[in-house]
Amino acid sequence: MQELVLVQPGRTVEDELVRETAQAGTRREFEERLAECGPLAYRVARGVLRNTADAEDVAQEALLRAYRRFDRLRDRNRFRAWLVRIAFRLALDRLRSGKRREHRDTLWSQPEHQPRAATAEDLAVSNEFQAHLETALAELPEKLRLVLLLAAMEGHTIDEIAAMIGVSAGTVKSRIFYARKQLAEKLRCHANTIKTR
Amino acid sequence: MPCEHYKDTLIEVAANGLDPGNALAPNAKMAALRAHFESCASCRAAFAQEQALFSSIDSGLQVTANADVPASLLPRVRAQLNHLSASRRSWVPAWAVLAATAALILTVVVARGRRQDASGQAPQSSALAHADLPAEIPAVATGAPPQTNSGQRMNKHRLPAKIQASASIEHLPVLLPAGQKAAFDVWLDGLRRGKMQANDLFSQNSDLPQQDLQISPLDVSPIEVKPLADVSGESPSHGGEARR
Numbered sequence: 001m002q003e004l005v006l007v008q009p010g011r012t013v014e015d016e017l018v019r020e021t022a023q024a025g026t027r028r029e030f031e032e033r034l035a036e037c038g039p040l041a042y043r044v045a046r047g048v049l050r051n052t053a054d055a056e057d058v059a060q061e062a063l064l065r066a067y068r069r070f071d072r073l074r075d076r077n078r079f080r081a082w083l084v085r086i087a088f089r090l091a092l093d094r095l096r097s098g099k100r101r102e103h104r105d106t107l108w109s110q111p112e113h114q115p116r117a118a119t120a121e122d123l124a125v126s127n128e129f130q131a132h133l134e135t136a137l138a139e140l141p142e143k144l145r146l147v148l149l150l151a152a153m154e155g156h157t158i159d160e161i162a163a164m165i166g167v168s169a170g171t172v173k174s175r176i177f178y179a180r181k182q183l184a185e186k187l188r189c190h191a192n193t194i195k196t197r
Numbered sequence: 198m199p200c201e202h203y204k205d206t207l208i209e210v211a212a213n214g215l216d217p218g219n220a221l222a223p224n225a226k227m228a229a230l231r232a233h234f235e236s237c238a239s240c241r242a243a244f245a246q247e248q249a250l251f252s253s254i255d256s257g258l259q260v261t262a263n264a265d266v267p268a269s270l271l272p273r274v275r276a277q278l279n280h281l282s283a284s285r286r287s288w289v290p291a292w293a294v295l296a297a298t299a300a301l302i303l304t305v306v307v308a309r310g311r312r313q314d315a316s317g318q319a320p321q322s323s324a325l326a327h328a329d330l331p332a333e334i335p336a337v338a339t340g341a342p343p344q345t346n347s348g349q350r351m352n353k354h355r356l357p358a359k360i361q362a363s364a365s366i367e368h369l370p371v372l373l374p375a376g377q378k379a380a381f382d383v384w385l386d387g388l389r390r391g392k393m394q395a396n397d398l399f400s401q402n403s404d405l406p407q408q409d410l411q412i413s414p415l416d417v418s419p420i421e422v423k424p425l426a427d428v429s430g431e432s433p434s435h436g437g438e439a440r441r
Contacts, residue, residue, distance in 0.1 A: 027282065031275075038274065039266040046264050056267050063274045067281070133257040152255070152262035181212045183254050184247070 030067050033079050038063060040080060040154065041087040047149040048091035050134050058094050062087035081164035088146055129187070136186035144179035151176050200240050206230050207240060211247035295380035302374070 041062045046055035066083050073082055137145060150161045151172075158176075162169045206226065210216075234240055373381055387393030 023282070027278065030278075034271065034274065038271050042266045042270055043262055043264055047262055052264075052267065056270055056273075059270055060274050060277065064277055064281070067278060129253060130257050130260060133254065134261060137258075137261065148258060149262045152258035154263065177212060180251060180254060181208070184208070184212065184250055187254065188250060 026070055027067075029076070030070050034063065037080055037083050041083050043153055044084055044087040044146075044149065045091040045094075047137070047145070047153075048088065049095055050138060054094060055091070058091045059087060062090050065090070078163075081166075084150070084164050092142060132187055133183070136183050139186065140179055140182060144175050144182070147172055147175040148179040148183075200233075200237060200243070203230050203233055203240060204243070207234075207244050208247055211244060211251055214251070295377050296383065298374070299377050299380045299384070 038059065042055055042059035045058035045062070046052065049055050049058065062083060065086055066079075073079065137148070140148070146165065147161060150156050150164060151158075156164070158169050158172050162172045165172075207230070210230070234244070371381070384393065
């Protein structure tokens, strides 16, 4: 049976052209931010998921979601903060869903997926310490983990982080302090063990 | 005082990235720590170890937080964006198909209307046409008067006077076959700009002759009436012959 739809003749081709022009403008504006903020979305996701493939999937999903809802973002200057929240939330959802968790753990235990060392001399650069750090980081409460990652990421200042996650600068400082302290407690024995070898 | 007493304070100082030997002493606790620190080599060594640990943590966090981004990420996202945009525009190239479909429907409707106009000179034919308005009536609901005689006649016969006189007729909702909105919009836009007339769309696409259809009157033979024969005792199969 032929399906009939109810349309309003008041809307013309001009409306469609205006809509398409607006879409093209949105696309252009989004593209300008994509190169700058795409890596940020990936790094936030990776900080949560600790897996390259999952983080890439989540970053892509976050960027597409941001594009679809880009028109709803009134203050475009808050795009970074907005994207960080989307990526973080999606990454947490992915982590909780447990999908591919077993596969991820298997991959992570393989030597080629171990995080690379930062420098040759420092204790922190040893792959073993880095692996312990990643584990300890994953065990932190979500709020502390996000703040700590953002603080270490792309040179964000305290004020920038505060604006991103919508808390005061004092709260950010406090969370960073407690996060580092908790990490130190978890890693102290590993650091001593590695150092005394 | 034993070194264990200062352990927590030393850790906090290290976590804050301060140096107890140089830090200001805002309270008595810090002042005591500073005094002890300067005199205790063991605490200085422990503090150095804590500093190294936090330095290691910070370095490790830098590595984790600034991981190399896969080169495939942005191309993948751009490809998805292109796919999204293409799917939003996918109806545009189908205009030709939609327009052809709309033209076909309108042609059929107009052909029906002309046939009714040609054969239905009697008043009851016109009345029947009013009762059988097709869904494409909004094609003339733009307020633009058709220029051809046949178009005028069609409007006059097929549109209720109430609709013809309506001032807000351009905003009447229209019932159309699904997927033909775009073609309808193009046509309506042409009407508004004065580039098209109400019946241009179907007249340009119609293969039917433009003149009114001529239908010859029916040739009915005179009926011959005969009295019925006696059918009693005949089988039902012969009844037809008897009536004939």
